[in-house]
Amino acid sequence: MSSTLLQATGFKRALLLCREGKHSEAEAILKSLQDEFLAVCEENEALKAQLHEVAAVLDLADNVRFDGQKYWLTDGGEQKGPYCQVCYDRDGLLINLQRRENNWECRNCQSRFMVPSKTAVPARRPTQRGGLKKAVPLFFENDMV
Ligand SMILES: [Zn+2]
Missing domain, CATH: 1.10.287 (Helix Hairpins)
Known part of the structure; x- marks a missing residue:
């Protein structure tokens, strides 16, 4: 220099x-x-x-996982999220998604991520279904795949 x-x-x-x-x-x-x-x-x-x-x-980045749609963060064994895929990939920002009736919505970029469910009932539904590994991911669930 x-x-x-x-x-x-x-x-x-x-x-x-x-x-x-x-x-x-x-x-x-x-x-x-x-x-x-x-x-x-x-x-x-x-x-x-x-x-x-x-x-x-x-x-x-080491602790962020992608579930095919959204990101999840593992922080000291605790599962956090989901976070917007668009915002993280584009800006490196972990933006919490807002739970809507049938999808997750990003308030930052307005992206929507469909909840893998045909019913509008968010929480209690049978766990296994077709090729989907997991039901609706919940905040307290720490066993996401
Ligand atoms: Zn976003």
Whole structure:
């Protein structure tokens, strides 16, 4: 980076000025080097924070599962969700879906995800049916496949 290059050359210049006895000029250079150093420190902190964020996102990705329609998050053994597939795939956002009569709805992008059921009764229905592995996923269910 150019600022690193500037620092390297600046230090040498300051040293030469010191050797020539031009102390106030050397001091001015050191002052500007200090300012640059502080700016670099700030940038470094920002990058660290960014890295931390990326790591958190990657960790999140490890715990997100797709059920063919929607995403679910496993957090400390606890099942959370469902979340919008569109929003997560497009923006990396976990948007909670709102349960409607016959579907799940995303309030962010207005996507709708059909509940795999012919009846409008959301909760209590027989578990196994045709090729579907599970019935309506419920919030407290932690055994989604
Ligand atoms: Zn969405």
